[in-house]
Amino acid sequence: MEVKRERETYENLSELYAIIKATEKLEKAYIRDLISPSDYETECQKLIVHFKTLSASLKDLVPSIERFADTYKMDCSAAVYRLVTSGVPATVEHRASAVASTSSSASVVAECVQNFITSMDSLKLNMVAVDQVYPLLSDLSASLCKLSILPPDFEGKVKMKEWLVRLSKMGASDELTEQQARQLHFDLESSYNSFMAALPSAGN
Numbered sequence: 001m002e003v004k005r006e007r008e009t010y011e012n013l014s015e016l017y018a019i020i021k022a023t024e025k026l027e028k029a030y031i032r033d034l035i036s037p038s039d040y041e042t043e044c045q046k047l048i049v050h051f052k053t054l055s056a057s058l059k060d061l062v063p064s065i066e067r068f069a070d071t072y073k074m075d076c077s078a079a080v081y082r083l084v085t086s087g088v089p090a091t092v093e094h095r096a097s098a099v100a101s102t103s104s105s106a107s108v109v110a111e112c113v114q115n116f117i118t119s120m121d122s123l124k125l126n127m128v129a130v131d132q133v134y135p136l137l138s139d140l141s142a143s144l145c146k147l148s149i150l151p152p153d154f155e156g157k158v159k160m161k162e163w164l165v166r167l168s169k170m171g172a173s174d175e176l177t178e179q180q181a182r183q184l185h186f187d188l189e190s191s192y193n194s195f196m197a198a199l200p201s202a203g204n
Contacts, residue, residue, distance in 0.1 A: 009061065016054050016062065020069060023047050023079035030090060031078075037091050044082065044089035045135070049172075051083045108146045109199065115140035116192045123185045131172040133184070137163055150198060156191030163187070 026047065030040040055065060062068045065084050069076055086093055095111075119136045127133065141160040144150060150157065163184060176184065 012054060012058055013061070016051075016058060016068070017072060017074070019047055019051050019054065020065075020074060020076050020079045020083065023051070023082055024074075024076040027078035027082055027090070041089045041091045044091075048083060048087060048089070052087075055083075108143060111143045112140070112147060112195060115143050116188060116195065120185060120188050120192070123181055123188070128176040128181050129172070130167050130170045130174045130176075133176065134164065134167045137167070144195075150195075154198070155194045159187045159191055 029035045
């Protein structure tokens with residue numbers, strides 16, 4: 001039993017090492033335009049999810065990823081930044097900073113509308129697995145939070161946070177039941193209507 005646990009620990013450590021190395025290569029490929037932004041974002045998101053899961057299970061053994069990288073002389077500063085400090089792909093980071101730097105909230109409004117429509121459309125296409133729904137609702141929630149004209153208790157913000165908490169307790173491959181999918185679509189539609197109604201008065 002002890003040997004088996006030890007082997008699992010070594011396998012997890014080698015997987016952590018491999019994820020950091022792969023992220024470093026991906027970051028360099030993106031910087032050099034060797035990979036398209038959409039392919040980069042998809043792959044980076046996968047690595048970040050794997051990394052978070054693995055580093056959480058190894059937190060007692062590897063309390064500091066920076067020290068882990070130093071110990072094994074990995075020279076992976078871009079990967080450490082992406083996985084530990086940032087936690088989101090560079091493409092997402094750039095979009096967020098572009099929105100933050102704009103003086104008008106028009107781009108954020110457009111982003112919110114796009115995220116609402118994408119989320120509703122994906123449900124209509126029966127994309128109901130947790131790992132399909134969660135990123136869309138996460139993007140929507142983040143874009144709603146960027147819009148300062150919406151109060152903290154705005155219906156869409158509250159409902160999306162509730163759904164994200166619910167989904168985070170499920171497995172990535174779990175699927176929403178038909179009833180859950182209908183409820184989520186209803187909540188999205190209701191929040192979208194409230195959002196559109198809030199805009200004219202807020203924009204004046």
